[in-house]
Amino acid sequence: MIGKLDEALQFHQTALRLRSERQQVLASNIANADTPNYKARDIDFSSALKQAMAPGSAAANGALVTTSPNHLNGKPATTASGAPLLYSNAAQGSVDGNTVDMDAERAKFADNALRYEAGITFAGGQLKKLLAAVQGQ
Numbered sequence: 001m002i003g004k005l006d007e008a009l010q011f012h013q014t015a016l017r018l019r020s021e022r023q024q025v026l027a028s029n030i031a032n033a034d035t036p037n038y039k040a041r042d043i044d045f046s047s048a049l050k051q052a053m054a055p056g057s058a059a060a061n062g063a064l065v066t067t068s069p070n071h072l073n074g075k076p077a078t079t080a081s082g083a084p085l086l087y088s089n090a091a092q093g094s095v096d097g098n099t100v101d102m103d104a105e106r107a108k109f110a111d112n113a114l115r116y117e118a119g120i121t122f123a124g125g126q127l128k129k130l131l132a133a134v135q136g137q
Contacts, residue, residue, distance in 0.1 A: 008130060012123035014052045014081075018045060019116040021079040026109045029088070029100050037097040040088035040105065041077075048083030 022043045032038040077085040090099035 005130065008126060009123065011053065012119060012126065015049060016116065016119050016123070017081055018043070018048050018052065018079075018083060019112060019119060021081060021083065022112050023109070023116065025079070025085065026105060026112060029105045030102070030109065033098065033100045033102050033105070035098060038100060039098075040090070040100045041085045042088050042108070043079060043083045044086060048079075048081070051083070052081055 022045060025041050025043055029038075029040045029042075079085065088099060088101075088104075091101050091104065093099070
């Protein structure tokens with residue numbers, strides 16, 4: 001029974017974890033908007049979710065995920081769940097080399113926050129359906 005419950009909620013858990021990690025990356029971009037030569041980063045959410053939900057992935061099989069693979073063996077920068085950190089394309093370059101576009105970053109931040117809240121709502125609805133099924137309603 002617990003396995004079925006975990007299986008039913010695994011997608012929501014993975015999606016919310018990735019949304020949270022993306023929110024941290026976007027917040028870091030906003031915090032470094034005035035830092036010279038800072039390059040804005042982002043996560044390709046759809047490909048990261050596909051990778052995390054793949055049957056052999058570390059996140060899907062419950063294996064321990066390291067917090068920074070860069071420190072261990074020099075792989076490209078990733079989030080805690082293994083999603084690759086990509087550089088954002090600058091719409092307009094700046095004199096100091098910073099590629100953060102505050103308007104774009106705020107829009108991405110708000111969009112991601114809204115999608116995170118929607119994910120929580122969907123997971124809550126899934127839990128209510130499972131609870132109703134267990135109670136026989």
